[in-house]
Amino acid sequence: MVEQTNSKKVYVIPCSGIGKPTASVGREAVYRVIEDKRPECADTICLGLLTLGDEETAAKVRNSDVITIDGCAKDCASKNVEASGKPPIISHRVHDYLKEHRDLKPETVLDIGEPGKKLAEVIAEDIAEEIDQLQGKDTDYREGE
Amino acid sequence: MADNRTGKDPVEIVVLPCSGLDKEAGSASREISLLLSERGVPVVCPVLYQRSPKKYEKELGAGRLVVIDGCKTGCASKLAAERGLKIARKLTVTEAAKALGVKAGKDPHLTEALREMLPSLAEELLASEPTAAPTVDGAETAFSGAVGYREFSVDKFLFRVPVSGFFFNENDCWARVEGVRARVGVSDYVQQSASDMIFFDPPAIGAEVSIFDEVGSLETTKTALDIISPVSGKVTSVNQQVVEAPELINEDPYERGWAVELELTDFESDRELLMDCPAYFDYLKQKAEREHDELYGG
Amino acid sequence: MEMDARPTKVGVLSCSGESEAEGTITRNAVRLVMEKYKPGLVVSLCLPLYLAGDGGERDFAKKVPVITVDGCEKSCARLATEKYSGEVESYLDVRDLLKQWDVTDKLSRSHPGKLEEELTERVAQQIVKLVDHLIEEGKVDIGGEG
Numbered sequence: 001m002v003e004q005t006n007s008k009k010v011y012v013i014p015c016s017g018i019g020k021p022t023a024s025v026g027r028e029a030v031y032r033v034i035e036d037k038r039p040e041c042a043d044t045i046c047l048g049l050l051t052l053g054d055e056e057t058a059a060k061v062r063n064s065d066v067i068t069i070d071g072c073a074k075d076c077a078s079k080n081v082e083a084s085g086k087p088p089i090i091s092h093r094v095h096d097y098l099k100e101h102r103d104l105k106p107e108t109v110l111d112i113g114e115p116g117k118k119l120a121e122v123i124a125e126d127i128a129e130e131i132d133q134l135q136g137k138d139t140d141y142r143e144g145e
Numbered sequence: 146m147a148d149n150r151t152g153k154d155p156v157e158i159v160v161l162p163c164s165g166l167d168k169e170a171g172s173a174s175r176e177i178s179l180l181l182s183e184r185g186v187p188v189v190c191p192v193l194y195q196r197s198p199k200k201y202e203k204e205l206g207a208g209r210l211v212v213i214d215g216c217k218t219g220c221a222s223k224l225a226a227e228r229g230l231k232i233a234r235k236l237t238v239t240e241a242a243k244a245l246g247v248k249a250g251k252d253p254h255l256t257e258a259l260r261e262m263l264p265s266l267a268e269e270l271l272a273s274e275p276t277a278a279p280t281v282d283g284a285e286t287a288f289s290g291a292v293g294y295r296e297f298s299v300d301k302f303l304f305r306v307p308v309s310g311f312f313f314n315e316n317d318c319w320a321r322v323e324g325v326r327a328r329v330g331v332s333d334y335v336q337q338s339a340s341d342m343i344f345f346d347p348p349a350i351g352a353e354v355s356i357f358d359e360v361g362s363l364e365t366t367k368t369a370l371d372i373i374s375p376v377s378g379k380v381t382s383v384n385q386q387v388v389e390a391p392e393l394i395n396e397d398p399y400e401r402g403w404a405v406e407l408e409l410t411d412f413e414s415d416r417e418l419l420m421d422c423p424a425y426f427d428y429l430k431q432k433a434e435r436e437h438d439e440l441y442g443g
Numbered sequence: 444m445e446m447d448a449r450p451t452k453v454g455v456l457s458c459s460g461e462s463e464a465e466g467t468i469t470r471n472a473v474r475l476v477m478e479k480y481k482p483g484l485v486v487s488l489c490l491p492l493y494l495a496g497d498g499g500e501r502d503f504a505k506k507v508p509v510i511t512v513d514g515c516e517k518s519c520a521r522l523a524t525e526k527y528s529g530e531v532e533s534y535l536d537v538r539d540l541l542k543q544w545d546v547t548d549k550l551s552r553s554h555p556g557k558l559e560e561e562l563t564e565r566v567a568q569q570i571v572k573l574v575d576h577l578i579e580e581g582k583v584d585i586g587g588e589g
Contacts, residue, residue, distance in 0.1 A: 015491045016459035031553035048519030051494040073392040076491030301503035
């Protein structure tokens, strides 16, 4: 039987890269998850703190699941989280979603615009579902039941 | 052993499933591959393949690769990409199940609803045709030779240009020529400046291309651009790996990220209009220093 | 920090600050300086890329004067620079700045409003001052630009 971590928060960490609008989309998606969709069971931490070995931050994620969302193929969030000793349980890339939603290209780093916000919403929905599955809270086991 | 329904030999495909043991979708991935194995399809164990890639060399060379991922984490797809395998078809169990109104759960034991779907998913994989143009296996051609590079930096960006064997046009597209064939792609400068590649629309196989014609188009998170062919010829293949994962161009623009292969028609004439590697290096250095700040803001 | 005589760029490294409102202000302020106030002179360094060790960020930071801007006293950007590239020329702690400015309102990390935008602008101006100071000290060659 798979051990469930129902009582622990799931940490969702964006790369927060400063150079690309897709990084801003990842950040927006994370905020939607932790503030709107799953505030009671998800949170984020500063990637910099984790990577630099801040003990308080490391302690938070040590016994929790981590989901990362990267703004580009450099995969900094996923790599940095892995380097901290706690590989993410799920890694996402914003541009994988862009491939499926070609019309939702974000505008700029400082303002991703409506298309970017919609893209962030799509990503956030997926992550919220994943959190439900990780926490064993998937009560809608089958559609229509 | 022939497949009675399709009339095709099932060993035309080889399957790489994920090894997800912690959830239902992973179990489904395994179950589908077992069903295919019963039909004579070779199955690659992902764990063993990680440790001993040579073990499956023969099978992977003989069949079209079908990847089965349990979920969107895509472990099997990522393993295939890391090993430079070309994926002919991919199945993600959670997505296929969702399309049929079924949700795969956290418990790894298969439920009746998901189990019922698996034979039809396996049949679909058996019947699937390649979805894209044939590619040339790099290991079998002269294009597999090692490439040396020179580098220069502008601000924090490091740009690479091959030392020899490539020819460039002023659109920063390259041709790597071997005999009567050439591979075509975009330079490191393009992939860095245009940002992350998300789509590659290839040309048709058999298309006749003149020098400076468009031979495929790319879309990035920032812009759309055409690949402007440095050479004239007939398109003989496209890089299916790049079609599936355009980010390969960002990762390796001169080697694994090649886009199109052509049979040359008049390279001696084309060559006069192109820059060789040293000339392109000098040209690009000046261009990058002049344009980089203006276009990309640092 | 190894520096060629008179580099022509200034590197500015911001923390990523996902979990704090000051982090969002920091990130946006650096971007504002780079895009609007000092385009072509300021190069923003990407902290996650910097920490991951890829992309030429660390080498570049060794060649130019670097200003770090952190959202809080944990100082991720400054610590990362000191660890991987050398001393920073100057640094800002935005939380500290907000205290100096007597900002006591609760700020949003995810939905920056008018107040957050004003504060972002003020922080950007602080960064601009630091950049100008580097120019005055002759630590960067602007070649007639400003």
